[in-house]
Amino acid sequence: MNTSAKGLLLASSLLLSYAAVAQDQASVPSAPPSTSIEYTRLIPDKQPMPPVGPTLSGRGAVASSIVLLISKAGPWYNESKVRSKLSEALADDMKRGSELMKRSGQSGMLLKVQVVTQVTGGGHDYYSLRGDGVVLIGVGPDANSVCYFARCFNVVEPALPVGGKLAAESGYLWIEPSNSKSQVSMYDIGAMESRAATIAADSAGAAQAYSVARTVAIEAFTQAARAAATSERDRKLLASLAQERADSRKQLAKIEEDLAAELRRQERIARTSATLNAIAAVLSLSSAVANATVSVGEDVTKASPNGITDKASLAEALNTLLADSKAKIIFLENRRTSLNTSLGSVETNITKLGVAVGLDPRASPVLSSPLTP
Incomplete structure (x- = not known):
């Protein structure tokens, strides 16, 4: 890392810690678009609770x-x-x-x-x-x-x-x-029940537990259904559904990865916007732009086609980046919902075929549970 980049990173760190002190002393001179942020999302990259x-x-x-x-x-x-x-x-x-x-x-x-x-x-x-x-x-x-x-x-x-x-x-x-x-x-009874109760009380943990366990249980159910099927048609259909499910899960994994990255990006933009709005008066325009670029992690000037000529236009550029991030998050969430719906249909078809060849998903709480991700 060159000296200039190190300096910008140090400046970014110092400015973030200075924001609370400077907020009552300075504000953007001209009234820029609102920089209030409603950032309440949880980034979906929490590590699952380890098994007992x-x-x-x-x-x-x-x-x-x-x-x-x-x-x-x-x-x-x-x-x-x-x-x-x-x-x-x-x-x-x-x-x-x-x-x-x-x-x-x-x-x-x-x-x-x-x-x-x-x-x-x-x-x-x-x-x-x-x-x-x-x-x-x-x-x-x-x-x-x-x-x-x-x-x-x-x-x-x-x-x-x-x-x-x-x-x-x-x-x-x-x-x-x-x-x-x-x-x-x-x-151990206490350790097992404590873990299960903790996961049940945490929506993110419950979603992960549901996804991981259901994946293994459905795969085992599918294999058993294929083994029990007496017609080649049913065996081929089950194989096709299993492949479709595997493909959908790969796409979901990629979407979750992209969504986590975009939520972190949104958080950086929101934090940078709030910080600069609080301390803009103590920075030159060039320093404010440089600080924003380092804090956000991308060139903020690209969000302003007409160039950043003052601190109000810098605030507008950050709002543009924030709107872009929100739009991407909505797209990814909609795509995730669509894939989950499709995945649910595939699992329903697998279950129906399994029942037709003598299996019963109600025999396992992992397959029959009304819990949803």
Whole structure:
């Protein structure tokens, strides 16, 4: 970077910090067009909330072996009665979960395991199950997504007994069945539910969770529908719809990228306009133009066909840039809406074909949820 550019960057930084002090002392001498800005948009480039990681992982063939596997996390399975009841409940819910997976094409099931511990009058630990000990939350592409879409943090459960509390080893159990041994992972209840509730309360986070999880779930549903289809026509149609969906998602990703960049540009223009309006009296015209160019990140003189001859015309040039940015944002948002509508139609057609060949999207909360992006 040359000396002149460094100087402009330094000047820009100093002027922005000086704006609050100078605002009551100076204003643009001639009345330029209004520079008031209504900048309330959120730039859609927030990083998604990271998923909760498992506290325990392993492989098990049947429910009883899975119980023995997760019993390594703590002592409460030493009670043979508790272990037996938990194995029975887990076997029943795994059977139901496997059926739901077949009907929806999903890869795994999420169950909530809850063991209660109480201290008896003699000071001994007494272990029991909360309800049946196991609740099938749902099936889907991964544990965190199923927890969020099934609203795991808002499930009605039996009350804990007086003096009872969940054993520290209770948790969410994610099972991905296979022909031999299932992949099993256990997750902390508090961490999973806290993440799901946090995302649900944040519109931007909810939109990201919806987009990511739905993408994987729909792709799995489509693959299952193609495998179940008996006619070549249906298989080709499903393949075509899958490709159309993939193309639309690529276009959406590019639009989101462009929209984020344009929203940042609008913010820079608005901030520069407000700052210069506050401190214009302490700058020469050339310094004001140079500062605006550095702050906005583009040559502001190109927005004024007749040239910038005074500070009023500089304010007008910034307003022109702002109008241009707003127009681009409206175009991108309209394009995004159109693509989302098209994407929704494609997914509807995929779902209809899936139902026709025996699948059921209602079997997975990720596919059936009324939540929208």
